[in-house]
Amino acid sequence: xxxxxxxxxxxxxVATISxxxxxxxxxxxxxxxxxxxxxxxxxxxxNWFARNLTQKxxxxxxxxxxxxxxxxxxxxxxxxxIVALNKKxxxxxxxxxxxxxxxxEYLELMVQRNVDGIILFSSRLPQEKIEQVAGLGIPCVHIGxxxxxxxxxxxxxxxxxxxxxxxxxxxxxxxxxxxxxxxSMLVNEADEIKEGFxxxxxKAPTKLETDVYVADRSMQGGMLFAHRMIQAxxxxxxxxxxxxxxxxxxxxxxxxxxxxxxxxxxxxxMTDSSVSTLVDPPLTAVDRPGKRLGMVTARMLFDCIExxxxxxxxxxxxxxxxxxxxxxxxxxxxxxxxxxx
Amino acid sequence: xxxxxxxxxDLELKNPVMVAAGPWTRDPASIQRYVxxxxxxxITESITMxxxxxxxxxxxxxxxxxxxxxxxxxxxxxxxxxxxxxxDMRDCKLICSIWGSTVTEVRYxxxxxxxxxxxxxxxxxxxxxxxxxxxxxxxxxxxxxxxxETMDAVDIPVMVKLPYEVSFFPEVLQAxxxxxxxxxxSIDALRGISGVDIETATPNMxxxxxxxxTPIRPVALATTxxxxxxxxxxxxxxxxxxxxxxxxxxxMLGASAFQFASALFSRGERLIxxxxxxxxxxxDQHGYRSVEEIIGLALPRMTAFxxxxxxxxxxxxxxxCDRKDCDLCRQGCIYQAIEYVKGKGYRILEDRCxxxxxxxxxxxxNKIRLGGIPPVSYRKRN
Ligand SMILES: Cc1cc2nc3c(=O)[nH]c(=O)nc-3n(C[C@H](O)[C@H](O)[C@H](O)COP(=O)(O)O)c2cc1C
Ligand code: SF4
Ligand code: SF4
Numbered sequence: 001x002x003x004x005x006x007x008x009x010x011x012x013x014v015a016t017i018s019x020x021x022x023x024x025x026x027x028x029x030x031x032x033x034x035x036x037x038x039x040x041x042x043x044x045x046x047n048w049f050a051r052n053l054t055q056k057x058x059x060x061x062x063x064x065x066x067x068x069x070x071x072x073x074x075x076x077x078x079x080x081x082i083v084a085l086n087k088k089x090x091x092x093x094x095x096x097x098x099x100x101x102x103x104x105e106y107l108e109l110m111v112q113r114n115v116d117g118i119i120l121f122s123s124r125l126p127q128e129k130i131e132q133v134a135g136l137g138i139p140c141v142h143i144g145x146x147x148x149x150x151x152x153x154x155x156x157x158x159x160x161x162x163x164x165x166x167x168x169x170x171x172x173x174x175x176x177x178x179x180x181x182x183x184s185m186l187v188n189e190a191d192e193i194k195e196g197f198x199x200x201x202x203k204a205p206t207k208l209e210t211d212v213y214v215a216d217r218s219m220q221g222g223m224l225f226a227h228r229m230i231q232a233x234x235x236x237x238x239x240x241x242x243x244x245x246x247x248x249x250x251x252x253x254x255x256x257x258x259x260x261x262x263x264x265x266x267x268x269x270m271t272d273s274s275v276s277t278l279v280d281p282p283l284t285a286v287d288r289p290g291k292r293l294g295m296v297t298a299r300m301l302f303d304c305i306e307x308x309x310x311x312x313x314x315x316x317x318x319x320x321x322x323x324x325x326x327x328x329x330x331x332x333x334x335x336x337x338x339x340x341x
Numbered sequence: 342x343x344x345x346x347x348x349x350x351d352l353e354l355k356n357p358v359m360v361a362a363g364p365w366t367r368d369p370a371s372i373q374r375y376v377x378x379x380x381x382x383x384i385t386e387s388i389t390m391x392x393x394x395x396x397x398x399x400x401x402x403x404x405x406x407x408x409x410x411x412x413x414x415x416x417x418x419x420x421x422x423x424x425x426x427x428x429d430m431r432d433c434k435l436i437c438s439i440w441g442s443t444v445t446e447v448r449y450x451x452x453x454x455x456x457x458x459x460x461x462x463x464x465x466x467x468x469x470x471x472x473x474x475x476x477x478x479x480x481x482x483x484x485x486x487x488x489x490e491t492m493d494a495v496d497i498p499v500m501v502k503l504p505y506e507v508s509f510f511p512e513v514l515q516a517x518x519x520x521x522x523x524x525x526x527s528i529d530a531l532r533g534i535s536g537v538d539i540e541t542a543t544p545n546m547x548x549x550x551x552x553x554x555t556p557i558r559p560v561a562l563a564t565t566x567x568x569x570x571x572x573x574x575x576x577x578x579x580x581x582x583x584x585x586x587x588x589x590x591x592x593m594l595g596a597s598a599f600q601f602a603s604a605l606f607s608r609g610e611r612l613i614x615x616x617x618x619x620x621x622x623x624x625d626q627h628g629y630r631s632v633e634e635i636i637g638l639a640l641p642r643m644t645a646f647x648x649x650x651x652x653x654x655x656x657x658x659x660x661x662c663d664r665k666d667c668d669l670c671r672q673g674c675i676y677q678a679i680e681y682v683k684g685k686g687y688r689i690l691e692d693r694c695x696x697x698x699x700x701x702x703x704x705x706x707n708k709i710r711l712g713g714i715p716p717v718s719y720r721k722r723n
Binding site for chain 1: 445
C-alpha cells in the first residue's frame with residue numbers, strides 16, 4: 001500500500017494526503033475523516049511523516065571542519081548555515097586546523113552542548129569514536145567519500161570524475177606530457193584525484209608521459225616544487241595541481257625563470273579560487289559545488305534529526321559533480337573567455 | 342457537454358490544460374493562481390538542491406521569439422516545503438520538476454518532493470542553458486539509472502521532460518521506456534542566441550539561451566507526431582502553444598495533454614481559464630463526447646515522405662494580377678517560371694514551372710493554385 005493508492009481510494013490527490021498528514025488543520029474535516037478512514041482500512045502508516053518529537057531539541061547543530069582558509073570551505077559553511085537558518089537552527093562552526101585532536105575536542109564539547117546533530121568534514125577520527133557519538137543518539141553526517149561502505153551517511157564530490165574531466169581536457173588540448181601535483185595534507189581526496197588522473201591518461205589516444213609528485217598545498221609549496229623541477233630540467237609541458245595556491249606558486253616560479261604560461265607550461269588546478277580570474281593568464285580550475293555540498297549535507301542531517309524513518313528510506317550517500325572552469329592557463333584557445341564544462 | 346478528463350499515464354487529469362515548468366510556477370502562490378484558473382495540472386519550476394540565483398535580465402524577447410537564461414528554481418527546498426503547506430490543489434495535479442547532477446541527488450530530491458505532496462515527479466534531463474555538465478543526457482544507460490533510482494525512491498509516477506535534442510535517439514527513448522516511464526513532456530526550449538549587434542560585434546545576449554514561443558511550435562508538433570508514431574508514451578505536448586486551437590493541433594497529432602509556457606508572458610492565468618472554455622466549446626460544437634476522441638485524430642492523414650505520390654501538377658493563375666507593387670511570386674520563383682508582361686500582368690511559363698508550391702503559398706491574394714496537366718513541352722523533356 002502506498003500513498004498513491006490511498007489517494008486513489010480516498011478519491012483525492014496525493015497532495016491532499018500529504019496535507020492531511022502534515023497540516024490536518026488546512027484540510028476540510030470531511031476530507032480528513034475520509035482519508036483517515038481509508039488509511040485505517042488499508043492499515044497504512046506513513047512512517048516518514050511521523051516527526052521524532054520524543055526528544056528535547058536544542059535547535060543547534062555543529063559543523064566541524066578542517067580549516068576556513070578557502071573560498072570552497074566558506075561556501076560549504078554557507079550552504080550549511082542557509083539550511084540551518086531555513087530550519088530556524090543555529091550552527092556552531094568549529095575548525096580543527098586539520099588535526100584529529102582538535103576534532104575530538106570539538107566533538108566532545110558539542111556533545112556536552114547537546115547539539116541535535118553533527119556534520120564532520122573529512123573526519124580524521126577513528127570509527128569507534130564516531131560510533132560512540134552515534135550510540136548517544138546524536139545523528140552525524142559526513143562530508144567526504146570515506147566510510148561510504150559503512151553505516152555512515154555522507155555527501156561528497158566525485159573527485160575521480162573531476163580529475164578525469166580535467167585530465168581529459170588537457171589531453172584534448174594535445175599535451176602528451178602531463179604531471180600531477182598532489183597535496184600532502186589530503187589523503188582520500190588525493191587517492192581519488194590520482195585515480196581519475198590515471199583513468200583519463202589510460203584512455204588517451206596516444207601514449208602519455210605522466211608522473212605524480214606531492215607538495216604542500218600552499219603557494220610556497222607550489223613555488224618550491226617548481227624551482228626544483230626547473231633546476232632539474234624536469235618541468236613538464238602540462239601540469240595539474242591539487243590546489244589553486246600551488247598553481248599560483250608554480251606560475252610565479254615559472255615567471256621568474258622566464259617560462260611562459262601556457263606556451264611552455266600549461267597549468268590547471270583541481271580547486272578554484274576567488275582570484276583565479278585575476279592572475280595572468282587566468283587559471284583553469286575545477287569548480288566544486290561548495291554551497292550545494294553544504295546544503296545537501298545539512299538536509300541529510302535534518303532528515304535524521306526530524307524524521308528518522310524518512311532519512312533511512314531516503315539516500316544514504318549523495319554524490320555531487322564538479323564542473324570545469326576553462327580559462328586561459330591551460331592553453332585553451334576557444335573564443336568564449338570563460339567556459340564552464 | 343464533452344468530457345474533458347484525460348488519462349496521462351497513471352495520472353487522471355480533470356482536463357488536459359497544463360502549466361509547464363518555468364518561473365511562472367516559481368512558488369506555491371504562483372501555482373495557486375493556475376489552480377484557481379482551472380488547470381488540470383501544474384508543473385513547478387525545476388527544483389534543485391541549491392537555489393539558483395536568477396540572472397538579470399533573463400528574458401530577451403524579439404516579437405514572437407522568446408529567449409531566456411533562467412535556470413531552475415530560486416527557492417530553497419525548505420521554502421518550498423514551508424510554502425507548499427498553504428497550497429490548496431483541489432482537483433488539480435501537482436507535478437514537481439526536479440534537476441540533479443547525479444543519480445543520488447535526483448533520488449534525494451524526488452523523495453523530498455513526494456513528501457511535499459507531489460502527485461508526480463518530472464525529471465528535467467537537460468537544459469539549453471549552462472554547461473554540458475547541466476545535462477543528464479550523457480548516455481542511455483545513465484538516464485536509465487537515474488530513472489530507475491527515482492522510481493525506486495517514490496510511489497508516485499515519474500515523468501520525463503524530453504528535449505527536442507533527445508527525441509531522435511531510439512536507444513534513449515527505449516531506455517526511458519524500459520526504465521518504467523509512461524509519460525513524457527516534450528519539448529523543452531531549444532538552444533538559441535537572439536542575434537548579434539554587428540556594429541559592436543556583440544551578441545544580443547551574454548550566453549546561450551532557451552529559445553521558445555510561437556516559432557518553435559512546428560518543431561513541437563513534429564516531435565509529438567513522431568513520438569506518437571514510434572513510442573508508446575503518453576505525451577504532454579509543449580512548445581509554442583498560444584491558445585486552444587494550437588492545443589487541439591497538438592492533441593490531434595497525438596498529445597494526451599498540453600502545456601502552456603512562455604505564452605503566459607503574454608496572457609497570464611487568464612489563458613488557462615479561456616483555454617478550458619474554448620476547448621469545451623469547440624468540442625461541443627463539433628460533436629465530440631470526450632476530448633480523448635481527438636488524440637491522434639490527424640495522424641492517419643499524415644503520409645510518409647517516401648509515400649507522397651508524385652503528381653504532374655504546376656501553377657495556375659486563377660485570377661489576373663497586375664500588382665507590380667507586390668511581385669512576390671515572381672521574385673520567389675527559383676525556376677524563373679513567372680514573368681511580368683506590361684499590360685498583361687503576371688504570367689506563368691508552364692514549361693518552366695516545377696510545381697514547387699512557393700508562389701501559391703506566398704501570394705497574399707490567393708490568386709495562384711496548383712493543378713492542371715503539365716504542358717506538352719514539359720512532358721516531352723527527357
Ligand atoms: C523563462 C523560462 C524558464 C524555464 N524554466 C524551465 C524549468 O525550470 N524547467 C523546465 O523543465 N523547463 C523550463 N522552461 C521550458 C518551458 O517549460 C517549455 O518547455 C519551453 O518554454 C517551450 O514551451 P513554449 O514555447 O510554450 O514556451 C523554461 C522556459 C522559459 C521561457
Ligand atoms: S510552383 Fe514553383 S516553379 Fe511553379 S511557378 Fe510557382 S514558384 Fe515557380
Ligand atoms: S504574389 Fe499574388 S498578388 Fe503578388 S504579384 Fe503575385 S499573383 Fe499578384
